[in-house]
Amino acid sequence: MAYLYDLPNSTAGIDAIAIQTFDSFPWMTPLILLFVYFTVFLGGITRQKIRTGTADYPTWSVIASLSILVIALLFSVSSGFIRLDWLIIVVSLNILSAVWLFLDKRSSEI
Amino acid sequence: MASTQITFTTSLIMIVLFVIAIIGFSIGFADDNDAIMKISDDPNMSYLSTNTGDSLSTFKDDSVGTYESILSSTIEPGSGAAQSTAPFAVTPFNVIGVAKNIIFLPYYSIFGSSEGFGIFFTTFGAFLAFIFGLLLYKTLRGNP
Numbered sequence: 001m002a003y004l005y006d007l008p009n010s011t012a013g014i015d016a017i018a019i020q021t022f023d024s025f026p027w028m029t030p031l032i033l034l035f036v037y038f039t040v041f042l043g044g045i046t047r048q049k050i051r052t053g054t055a056d057y058p059t060w061s062v063i064a065s066l067s068i069l070v071i072a073l074l075f076s077v078s079s080g081f082i083r084l085d086w087l088i089i090v091v092s093l094n095i096l097s098a099v100w101l102f103l104d105k106r107s108s109e110i
Numbered sequence: 111m112a113s114t115q116i117t118f119t120t121s122l123i124m125i126v127l128f129v130i131a132i133i134g135f136s137i138g139f140a141d142d143n144d145a146i147m148k149i150s151d152d153p154n155m156s157y158l159s160t161n162t163g164d165s166l167s168t169f170k171d172d173s174v175g176t177y178e179s180i181l182s183s184t185i186e187p188g189s190g191a192a193q194s195t196a197p198f199a200v201t202p203f204n205v206i207g208v209a210k211n212i213i214f215l216p217y218y219s220i221f222g223s224s225e226g227f228g229i230f231f232t233t234f235g236a237f238l239a240f241i242f243g244l245l246l247y248k249t250l251r252g253n254p
Contacts, residue, residue, distance in 0.1 A: 069132070073139050076147035084147050091136055091149060098128040102121040 019080040029075060029082045033068045033090065040064035058101040065094040116241055123169070123237055126162050127230060133159045166229060170236035177243035185250060210235065 008020040022028045041064040045055035072090040075081035133155055140148040149155050184194045213231065 069136070073136060073145075076140065076145045076149075077143050079146040082147060084149075084151060087136075087147050087149055088152050088155065091132060091155065094132050095125075095129050098132075099125050102124045102128070 015078065019078070022081055030086055033072060033086070036071060037064045037068050037093075040067050058097065058104045061097040062094070062101050065090070065097040069094055116244055119237070119240060123233060126166055127233060129162050130159065130166075130229065163229060166233050166236075169240075170232055173236045173240035173243070177239045180243045180247050 005024065008017040010017055041060050044060035044063060045057060048060070049055045069090055072082055072087055076087055133149065136149040137155075137159075139145065140150065181196075182194075210231075217231065
């Protein structure tokens with residue numbers, strides 16, 4: 001049976017499959033991180049709006065940024081998952097979210 | 111106005127501490143796990159980390175200097191306020207000294223003697239001094 005793509009070598013373990021997939025499609029990492037970010041961010045503000053009527057955008061942005069930072073750091077342990085510039089962008093996103101959070105609120109609310 | 115200034119300074123301090131914490135955690139994670147992609151390989155991140163640390167040190171020196179200058183300032187007689195801040199001059203520093211001694215026992219037990227975490231307590235102490243100074247000014251002279 002002919003495939004449109006090269007089948008990954010599944011005898012070397014599941015991480016080899018992942019690395020080969022990421023190698024074939026380099027945008028996989030940022031898309032996964034974007035997916036997690038917006039799932040947490042939009043899911044959080046939607047649920048909070050339903051429960052309380054208002055949403056705390058900067059706080060959910062920080063939580064979503066920290067979520068993708070954890071994933072990005074785990075990706076950074078092995079080669080082939082994430083590039084250095086994407087890691088830097090994730091850390092920068094964390095910093096920007098924190099700036100948004102801390103300048104958005106009064107200190108008594110933090 | 112003093113409360114606005116305290117709020118704004120708190121926000122800035124929190125941002126700086128967050129930046130140091132995030133970058134420090136990322137660098138530490140990479141070192142601990144022998145990561146292939148190290149955030150310390152990026153010169154901008156190391157530069158940012160060093161600069162924010164320097165800014166914190168400057169803030170510490172400036173806030174303590176401001177606090178001492180407020181303590182040594184005087185007010186003209188007849189204004190209905192205390193002439194100097196001498197009644198406040200002794201207490202805060204002694205209280206801070208006692209608090210630091212108490213804090214350092216659990217601090218060393220939990221974090222060890224590494225200097226990496228020390229910047230948080232140093233900044234917190236400087237921030238307390240800054241707030242003390244502004245509140246003393248507000249108490250004696252009204253809003254700055």
